[in-house]
Amino acid sequence: MAQNIIFVGPMGAGKTTIGKQLARQLGRTFYDSDRVIEERTGANIPLIFELEGEAGFRRREKMIISELTQMQNIILATGGGAILDPENRDQITRQGFVVYLNAPLKQLVNRTGKDKSRPLLQTADPHKKLEEILAIRDPLYREVADEIIETDSSPVRNVVKKLAELATQHNL
Numbered sequence: 001m002a003q004n005i006i007f008v009g010p011m012g013a014g015k016t017t018i019g020k021q022l023a024r025q026l027g028r029t030f031y032d033s034d035r036v037i038e039e040r041t042g043a044n045i046p047l048i049f050e051l052e053g054e055a056g057f058r059r060r061e062k063m064i065i066s067e068l069t070q071m072q073n074i075i076l077a078t079g080g081g082a083i084l085d086p087e088n089r090d091q092i093t094r095q096g097f098v099v100y101l102n103a104p105l106k107q108l109v110n111r112t113g114k115d116k117s118r119p120l121l122q123t124a125d126p127h128k129k130l131e132e133i134l135a136i137r138d139p140l141y142r143e144v145a146d147e148i149i150e151t152d153s154s155p156v157r158n159v160v161k162k163l164a165e166l167a168t169q170h171n172l
Contacts, residue, residue, distance in 0.1 A: 003172045004069065004096030006076045008083055008141050010134055012108040013101040014151045014159070015077035021160045023075040026167060032077045033064050062088060069095035083140045093144050097172050099163065100145035103152050105131060
């Protein structure tokens with residue numbers, strides 16, 4: 001039986017872009033936990049943060065991850081901070097093959113620094129904020145990962161090809 005493939009990693013590492021293409025290639029359904037939250041609430045992530053704070057958003061995220069990880073044979077991109085919750089970490093490690101998509105800090109800043117849809121980066125120094133976030137989250141990403149893939153300057157198609165090969169090797 002095919003297993004779920006679950007992406008973890010910081011914002012800007014390519015979880016959604018790579019996840020969508022891998023799902024298409026493997027003939028699976030793709031879910032992005034942040035998009036599911038937005039669809040269900042009818043509000044975008046920055047508005048949820050504004051109205052409910054990070055704690056309110058994290059409660060919603062936990063419910064969605066619990067629900068999505070019960071599905072079979074899917075590709076799931078989790079939000080960058082989902083890893084902070086021990087129950088989320090438990091769910092994703094029990095319910096799928098976990099891939100940590102990692103990229104150098106400079107590249108993450110280039111990809112996300114001016115993105116207004118990322119509430120945690122709405123600060124005077126997005127580079128410093130991302131550095132702080134990674135210091136906390138990187139060990140957690142590594143803890144749950146079955147595989148770590150660097151997405152630095154590799155073309156998306158190369159990363160997807162490598163992941164498709166992994167899926168075959170591991171009977172995912």
